[in-house]
Amino acid sequence: MNITTIALPKGALLKSTIARLQAIGIDFGEFLEGSNRLLRLEDRSGRYEGLLVRAQDVPVYVAYGQAQVGIVGFDVLKEKQLPVAQVADLGFGHCRMSVAVKSDSPYRSVQDLPAHCRVASKFTTCARSYFEERELPVELIPLYGSVELAPLTGMAEAIVDLVSTGRTLKDNGLVELEKIFDSTARLIAHPLSYRLGRVGLHELLGQIQTAAVPA
Amino acid sequence: MYQPPTGVRDLLPLDVSQKLWIEQRLQRVFTRWGYQRIITPTLERMETLQASGSIDLQAILQLRDAEGVSLGLRPDPTPSLARAVATRLADAPLPVRLSYQMNVFRSTTQPQEFYQAGVELIGAGGVLADGEVLLVLADCLAELAPPDWTLILGAVAFTRSWLAQVAEPARHRLRRAMAELDRVAILAEAGIDEAVRSQLLLLFDLRGEPEIVLSKASSLPMSDAQRAELAELETLTGWLGGRSVPVVLDLSLVEAFDYYTGLIFEVSAGGRLIGRGGRYDHLLGSYGKPAPGAGFALNLEALQQVLLPTGKLPGRTAGGGFLVVPDGPAAWEAALAEADKLRRAPGDRVEIELLGRTGEEAIAYGRALGAAAVRWVHADGSTTDCDLAVIQ
Incomplete structure (x- = not known):
């Protein structure tokens, strides 16, 4: 009955997320095994349940209260705009949301982009609000992956995407014009559960924040 | 086939009977406390x-x-009630106690219609009036007993007075962070005094048992006004505690906009938000008749969903009564008379078979209706009963 559900993001943050939880004795290591097909695990104590979901879905599960706790990148929170409590910056998973163009393009800053140019992105909410703030009207092209291709084929003049090392951009002949924001992993919670604070939720949230993770 | 637009739905007979079950119980409580029901128009001028x-x-x-006049479907009951009180009920002795059960409409990403029930207490301010509104709400919840219900109580004016130390635009950002439970944004806000930041973080983290929260809050350096507000909260939570009302005191509870002016609260049950309310002492002034006001609204769809697993709501099996089956056209007159007679007995519903079903077919139909018995009526007025409960 008094089980706390934690939503874990598939992808880049999963390893560090699992390490952080293991450091406080909550072991969802099975999610990392190559043969794993499970989407839902109970830890040994039986007090915690892990849900393995796509990063974009972490705030959804938490906003609807299906998970009381979640770990997800700030970029996803900015993009999804869902009502979740942002409890702490966990400091891992550094990356940045940036505007990039082809390195041989004439554009050297965002101001150089022509009005109504085409911008491809997986993060259309972030991209829209950024260009609206800049008062630069653009045509957004939503994509689901390999966004770097869009300027190469000529479909878009620019992209808005996450950059961590910059390798992918460079390898594809793209260059960063401007950083929109920095992103790191965030600890989030279901707002109502956070306010009610039952079943040791706040103790758990505190432990996740302060856990010493072996390097 | 035709479908309703996205975001609105049909309430089929079972939904309606469950909704009525909730509404009748709420209405009883509202009436007991002297809150008279008001019905305002669905449409208001913009x-x-x-x-x-x-x-x-x-x-x-x-x-x-x-x-060509711009009209809006009411998104909230309160503006209509405030308008009615300020104009049509302007001469009524204060306070005015009103209750409502109505549908409201919101156009978010999709239009949505939903039902709310609640009260407004207009023309009475102060802690006794706050207490009344909270106790009406607690009475409603005790009557319906949704699982794990809890009141989450805050004090907007108190919390806002701490934010007032910060200059705009940071104040707006911090208030938003507080309202949206974004602790990271409070930590990240540049250029605010560290002492203020730690006070705001203390407020952000202050929630739980009223007594503990109040004693922790009293460690803050406070003005007389702030101290008086805490004393009022102590009185209120004392009344609620004395009646075993489950309360979480949450001093971070604020809204991103200026609407509530003092008490603010949310109602949680079954892990969902089922209602909210508070004090709005400036609202009536906007309608030309300054007066304090307080109230709450319960969301009936959310209530229905949290009550459903408890098995208290009327279920599919609700039925009983008789299916009266005439034995051919010659028995129609006698069947009408028999049904009349049965309907005079209290409680049971009585339906007449209109499509000429007889025998097993009529029994199967009676079962599908959930009738307790089929009563065969013959031309001479004699009857035979078939008890469906027994035969099953």
Whole structure:
């Protein structure tokens, strides 16, 4: 009955997320095994349940209260705009949301982009609000992956995407014009559960924040 | 086939019986406390809705009447009630106690219609009036007993007075962070005094058992006004505690806009938000008759969903009564008379077989209706009963 559900993001943050939880004795290591097909695990104590979901879905599960706790990148929170409590910056998973163009393009800053140019992105909410703030009207092209291709084929003049090392951009002949924001992993919670604070939720949230993770 | 537009739905007979079950219980409580029911129009002029200052105009479903006047479907019961009190009930002795059960409409990403029930207490301020509103609410919840219900109580004016130390635009950002439970944003806000930041973080983290929260809050350096507000909270939570009302005191509870002016609360049950309310002492002034006000609204769909697993709501099996089956056209007159007679007995519903079903077919139909018995009526007025409960 008094089980706390934690939503874990598939992808880049999963390893560090699992390490952080293991450091406080909550072991969802099975999610990392190559043969794993499970989407839902109970830890040994039986007090915690892990849900393995796509990063974009972490705030959804938490906003609807299906998970009381979640770990997800700030970029996803900015993009999804869902009502979740942002409890702490966990400091891992550094990356940045940036505007990039082809390195041989004439554009050297965002101001150089022509009005109504085409911008491809997986993060259309972030991209829209950024260009609206800049008062630069653009045509957004939503994509689901390999966004770097869009300027190469000529479909878009620019992209808005996450950059961590910059390798992918460079390898594809793209260059960063401007950083929109920095992103790191965030600890989030279901707002109502956070306010009610039952079943040791706040103790758990505190432990996740302060856990010493072996390097 | 035709479908209703996205975001609205049909309430089929079972939904209606469950909704009525909830509404009748709430109405009993409202009546017991002297809250008279009011019905206001579904449509209001846009100016009326705008005047409340609390409503996101984008969220209003708008239409135009034949003369081109802009109208909106009410997104909230309170503006209409405030308008009615300020104009039609202006001479009524104060306080005015009103209750409502109505549908409201919001256009978010999709239009949505939902039902709310609640009260407004207009013309009485102060802690006794706050206490009454909270106790009416607690009475409603005790009557319906949804699982794990809890009141989450805050004090907007108190919390806002701490934010007032910060200059704009940071104040707006911090208030938003507080309202949205974004602790990271409070930590990240540049250029605010560290002492203020730690006070705001203390407030952010202050929630739980009222006594503990109040004693922790009293460690803050406070003005007389702030101290008086805490004393009022102590009185209120004392009354609630004395009646075993489950309360979480949450001093971070604020809204991103200026609507509530003092007490603010949310109602949680079964892990969902089922209602909210508070004190709005500036609202009536916007309608030309300054007066304090307080109230709450319960969301009936959410209540229905949290009550469903408890098995208290009327279920599919609700039925009983008789199916009266005439034995051929010659028995029609006798069947009508027999059904009349049965209907005079209290409680049971009586239906007449209209499609000429007889025998097993009529029994199967009676079962499908959930009738307790089939009564065969013969031309001479004699009857035979077939008890469906027994035969099954």
